[in-house]
Amino acid sequence: MITTTDLTKVYRSRGREVTALDGVDLHVREGEVYGVVGRSGAGKSTLIRCVNLLERPTSGTVTVDGQDLTALAGRGRGASPGGGSQRANAALRRARSHIGMVFQHFNLLSSRTVQANVELPLEILGISGRLRSRKALDLLDLVGLADKAGAYPAQLSGGQKQRVGIARALAGDPKVLLSDEATSALDPETTRSILQLLRDLNRQLGLTVLLITHEMDVIKSVCDSAALMKDGRIVESGTVSDVLATPGSELAQELFPVGGEASGPDRTIVDLTFHGEAATHPVISQLSRTYNIDISILGAAMDTVAGRQIGRMRIELPGRFEENVVPIGFLREQGLQVDVADAAAAVELAEEGAK
Template sequence: MITTSGLTKIYRSGGPRGRAITALDDVDLHVAEGEVYGVIGQSGAGKSSLIRCVNLLERPTSGTVTVAGQDLTALAGRGPRAGRELRAARSRIGMVFQHFNLLSSRTVQDNVELPLEILGLSGRERARKAAELLDLVGLGERARAYPAQLSGGQKQRVGIARALAAEPKVLLSDEATSALDPETTRSILGLLRDLNRQLGLTVLLITHEMDVVKSICDSAALMREGRIVESGTVTDLLATPGSELAAALFPVSGGGEDPERTVVDLTFQGDAAGRPVISRLARTYDIDVSILGAAVDTVAGRQVGRMRIELPGRYEDNVVPIGFLREQGLHVERAEHPGPDAPAAPPAGPAAPPVAALAKEETK
C-alpha cells in the first residue's frame, strides 16, 4: 500500500549553497495493505521528514513514493505548488497531527467538514458525513462545541474524524499521542486500531513511544540518522537475534558476569507463553534455574515475553538443556559476556544507545 524506494531528503541551511543536512538517506520502506506500521526513533532521526514525504508535503530530493499503486513523486512536477493530480492523490491520504491543528473559530463539526468543503460537497452532504464521522470517533454529542471546550483526547478524536472525511485508504499519524496523558493515549490507540479493522485502513504512524508499537503495531521500523536500521513484523523482530527493537520493547538484564554459569535470553510467544517450560526444564535435568529478569505483555492480541535465566555450568555444558528450550518453541539467545575460554556468542547486532534511551524515557 505504501512503498518508498531510495527516498532521500536533503535540506540546505542558509540557502542553496549552504550546508547540506541529510534528513532521509536512501530509505526503503514497505507498508502492506491493512496493517498498522510504526516508525520509531529519537528526535532528529528523520521520522517526521519521512511521513511528510509520503504524502509529498515535503518534496523528496530523490527516490520515489508509491501509495495505493500510484507514484506520487511522478505527480509532483517541478513547481512549488501541488498540481491538480497530486492534490487529488493527497485527498485519499488522511493525516493526523501531534498538536491537532484545529481551527479555533470553527465548531467541531465545521472542523470535520473543512476538507469536504474543499472537495466541493454540498452543505447537506458535508453535515451528514461529518455527523457520521463524529459518531464513529465517539463525539457525536460534541458537534457544536468549539476546540477550546474539548480535552486533548477529544481534540485528537476530532483530528482523526477530519482525517477520515475524504474516505482515505491510508492514514498517517505524526506523533498523534505524544501530547496526551497515558490513559488518553491508550484510548486513542484503541480507536486507531478499531478504525484499522472496521474500515480496512492502512496506518503509518511515527512515534518515540515504545508502548505505541507494543499496543497496536503489526510491523515496525527503527530509524537513526535518516536511515532505517531495522524493520519487520513485531513478532519476527522479537525472534531476531540482537534485535534492538525487541530489547527495547521487552528489556531484561542482570547476570552474565560469571563464565562458570550460562546466561541466556528466552523469547516466547503464543501458546509457549502459557506453558511451565522453566519448571519442566528444572525437573527434567535436575538443575537450579535462576530467573534474572522477565517482561511479558500482549502484542497484536498475542501474549509475548522475554526472560533472562541463568543455568549452572559453562555454555558448552548446557547444550542439551538449551536444546530442550528450543524444542518447546522458545527462541534462545546467549546473553553477552563470554569468558576468555568460552566459544563465540552469536552476533548481537550493533550497539543500541538510541533505543536504550527510548526505553529509559518510556519508564519515566
C-alpha cells in the first residue's frame, strides 16, 4: 500500500545542508498497522510528511496504493505555472484526499464546532451541506463523540480533541491513515484508548495505518510491523514477531529491555526470547534441575504483542561458553531463541545452529 524507494530529503539553509532522510526504503502492506520508531532527530516526522508530500523529497519515489505521488508532484514548489503543472497539482490533491493524517497537536480550528471541524475537508472537496453534516455525524459516532458535535475544541479533553482529529482524517474515506506522534501529548490511559481506536478502525475499515512514535509501548500495543530509524536511515524493519525472533535485533532489545551484566569472570550471559507456548513453560527451572546448575536471572520483560505472549530474559550461567554448550542446546530444543551476549561465543553458537 505504501512504498518509498531510495527516499532522500536534504534541507538547505544559509549554505549548510542537513540530510533528514538518507535513502529510505519502506514497504507497508495493505491493511497493516506499521510503526516507525526512533529518537528525536531520527527523521521520522520528515518521512511521514514525505509520504503524502507535505514535504517534497529531494530524490526517490513515494508510491501509495499503486500511484507514484512523486510523479504527480511535477517539478515541485519551484515549478513555473502552466497547464501541465496545474494538472499535476490537481492530481496530487486528489491522491492526497485518500490519505488521512492525524497530527500530534490536533490542529483543530477553535472557532468551529466539533462537527464543523470534521466537515472541513468535505467542504474543500465540494460536498454539499446536507451530505457533509450526515457524514460528519457518522464519523463522530464512529470515534465515540456523537454527543460532542456542537461543542468547541476548548471544551474538550486532549483525548477527545484527538478523536475529532481522527474523525476529520477519515472524512475523505482514505485507504491510508498517517499518524504523526498522535499520542505523545496524551496521558497513558488516554494513549491506550486512542491506540485501541486506531486498531479498531484498522480492522473495521480495512485501513492501512502508518504511525511514527518514540514510544516502544506504542509498537507493542498496536503494530503488526515496525521499523527502527537512526540518522535518517531505516536500520531494521519487519513484522514485530519476526523482529523479536531475529538474533541480535536492536529493535527487540528496545522493545523488551532486560539489562543486567555478568557478576564475575567465567560466566556466560544468555538472552532468551519466549514465543507462544514456550512462554508458559517452566523452562528455567527445568534447566536448573536437569543439569544441576545455579542460574541467575539478570532481567526479564513479558508482554502481549498482537495477541501473543512474548517475553525476553537475560540469564547468567556459571562457567565459560564452552562449558555451557549442552545447557544452551537444551534451551534451544525447548523452542526458545537463544542469543549469547559474548560476541565470540555467539558466532560459535550460530555456526553450530547452521550445522
